[in-house]
Amino acid sequence: xxxxxxxxxxxxxxxxxxxxxxxxxxxxxxxxxxxxxxxxxxxxxxxxxxxxxxxxxxxxxxxxxxxxxxxxxxxxxxxxxxxxxxxxxxxxxxxxxxxxxxxxxxxxxxxxxxxxxxxx
Amino acid sequence: xxxxxxxxxxxxxxxxxxxxxxxxxxxxxxxxxxxxxxxxxxxxxxxxxxxxxxxxxxxxxxxxxxxxxxxxxxxxxxxxxxxxxxxxxxxxxxxxxxxxxxxxxxxxxxxxxxxxxxxxxxxxxxxxxxxxxxxxxxxxxxxxxxxxxxxxxxxxxxxxxxxxxxxxxxxxxxxxxxxxxxxxxxxxxxxxxxxxxxxxxxxxxxxxxxxxxxxxxxxxxxxxxxxxxxxxxxxxxxxxxxxxxxxxxxxxxxxxxxxxxxxxxxxxxxxxxxxxxxxxxxxxxxxxxxxxxxxxxxxxxxxxxxxxxxxxxxxxxxxxxxxxxxxxxxxxxxxxxxxxxxxxx
Numbered sequence: 001x002x003x004x005x006x007x008x009x010x011x012x013x014x015x016x017x018x019x020x021x022x023x024x025x026x027x028x029x030x031x032x033x034x035x036x037x038x039x040x041x042x043x044x045x046x047x048x049x050x051x052x053x054x055x056x057x058x059x060x061x062x063x064x065x066x067x068x069x070x071x072x073x074x075x076x077x078x079x080x081x082x083x084x085x086x087x088x089x090x091x092x093x094x095x096x097x098x099x100x101x102x103x104x105x106x107x108x109x110x111x112x113x114x115x116x117x118x119x120x
Numbered sequence: 121x122x123x124x125x126x127x128x129x130x131x132x133x134x135x136x137x138x139x140x141x142x143x144x145x146x147x148x149x150x151x152x153x154x155x156x157x158x159x160x161x162x163x164x165x166x167x168x169x170x171x172x173x174x175x176x177x178x179x180x181x182x183x184x185x186x187x188x189x190x191x192x193x194x195x196x197x198x199x200x201x202x203x204x205x206x207x208x209x210x211x212x213x214x215x216x217x218x219x220x221x222x223x224x225x226x227x228x229x230x231x232x233x234x235x236x237x238x239x240x241x242x243x244x245x246x247x248x249x250x251x252x253x254x255x256x257x258x259x260x261x262x263x264x265x266x267x268x269x270x271x272x273x274x275x276x277x278x279x280x281x282x283x284x285x286x287x288x289x290x291x292x293x294x295x296x297x298x299x300x301x302x303x304x305x306x307x308x309x310x311x312x313x314x315x316x317x318x319x320x321x322x323x324x325x326x327x328x329x330x331x332x333x334x335x336x337x338x339x340x341x342x343x344x345x346x347x348x349x350x351x352x353x354x355x356x357x358x359x360x361x362x363x364x365x366x367x368x369x370x371x372x373x374x375x376x377x378x379x380x381x382x383x384x385x386x387x388x389x390x391x392x393x394x395x396x397x398x399x400x401x402x403x404x405x406x407x408x409x410x411x412x413x414x415x416x417x418x419x420x421x422x423x424x425x426x427x428x429x430x431x432x433x434x435x436x437x438x439x440x441x442x443x444x445x446x447x448x449x450x451x452x453x454x455x456x457x458x459x460x461x462x463x464x465x
Contacts, residue, residue: 048134048167106131108136108137111133113132115131
């Protein structure tokens with residue numbers, strides 16, 4: 001028999017498949033992680049009512065102001081914190097920045113709750 | 121394989137404090153979002169009930185509450201009150217008298233002139249004069265308040281002087297835990313932790329144990345001195361309440377004035393405790409009332425009360441000692457080395 005006769009060549013080998021799929025899987029993972037990251041939002045509740053929802057991915061500042069007082073909520077580098085609150089203790093300012101879903105900053109005298117949420 | 125457990129956490133503001141609940145339920149064949157909807161609905165129900173109890177029943181600040189109506193009344197003949205308010209007052213009066221009036225639900229006029237709880241920091245704090253305290257003290261004392269029941273069981277509340285006013289701030293949050301328990305029992309919810317200010321309910325089953333932190337009097341709201349590891353169980357309840365001067369105080373001429381007023385002296389607490397944490401299993405109201413009473417009475421003075429109410433306690437002293445009652449051995453663990461653990465006799 002002619003030693004040079006071989007099985008017909010496959011168009012795509014198993015090795016090719018692995019080389020194609022791995023980056024595709026990585027790309028898909030990064031895409032979904034990015035999407036989840038951009039879905040994370042900051043929820044503002046005043047007297048237990050949701051008054052504003054802001055994306056954590058976009059730097060901004062938002063002031064909540066009513067008859068109880070005023071708090072400026074700042075979103076910066078995927079974190080949120082309170083600046084310029086006119087409550088007596090300023091515990092909300094001293095609390096610093098939060099960024100993980102479920103974390104909250106509370107200004108009790110102003111009945112303000114700031115919560116990081118991933119929509120669940 | 122254990123049924124998948126779903127949990128929901130919600131934080132809100134009620135009764136002038138932060139309230140938060142985490143509830144757990146098994147899926148039992150339902151979808152995760154169905155279970156979460158059920159849990160969310162129940163949480164809203166508990167928050168609503170909490171607001172209602174505060175605004176309509178217990179809060180002296182609320183214009184529409186039964187308590188406020190009684191306080192505004194100058195009538196010295198018996199006034200009918202609802203079964204719910206009657207029950208709360210009856211239980212609160214019992215703790216008050218068993219505490220020798222250290223806890224006293226008639227101190228509102230006195231708390232008002234001391235102005236510590238309401239102090240807003242805008243002006244320097246000034247304590248009331250000795251004469252002012254003595255004069256206002258004449259309108260306080262549970263001996264001036266009488267709760268009776270008519271033949272049909274209806275409650276009647278009577279004040280001996282028109283100036284008598286009740287303040288249920290020391291028992292309100294505990295009572296709210298009892299109301300939450302009624303909503304949780306018999307429902308699909310397997311377990312829950314409900315925190316209302318310094319009073320916590322640990323309800324039902326937990327895969328290992330409920331881990332409840334005891335607050336560090338010298339630290340912030342998230343700092344603990346130790347953990348209570350409480351074994352869960354079907355519809356089992358633990359009520360954990362803490363009272364301490366660190367919660368609110370003022371200063372004047374180098375002297376500290378704590379917001380907890382001692383009914384025996386008419387002056388702010390001056391004992392050697394930084395905080396008292398009381399754990400009961402059958403009454404949230406009792407755990408809240410006892411935490412104030414025991415904070416004022418001190419470790420030795422609290423022994424009879426703890427025994428009568430079958431309560432356990434964690435006391436933190438001004439010498440940074442942590443005393444735990446017998447029943448907490450193996451349950452409480454100290455996590456802050458700035459304090460020394462001691463067992464109560």
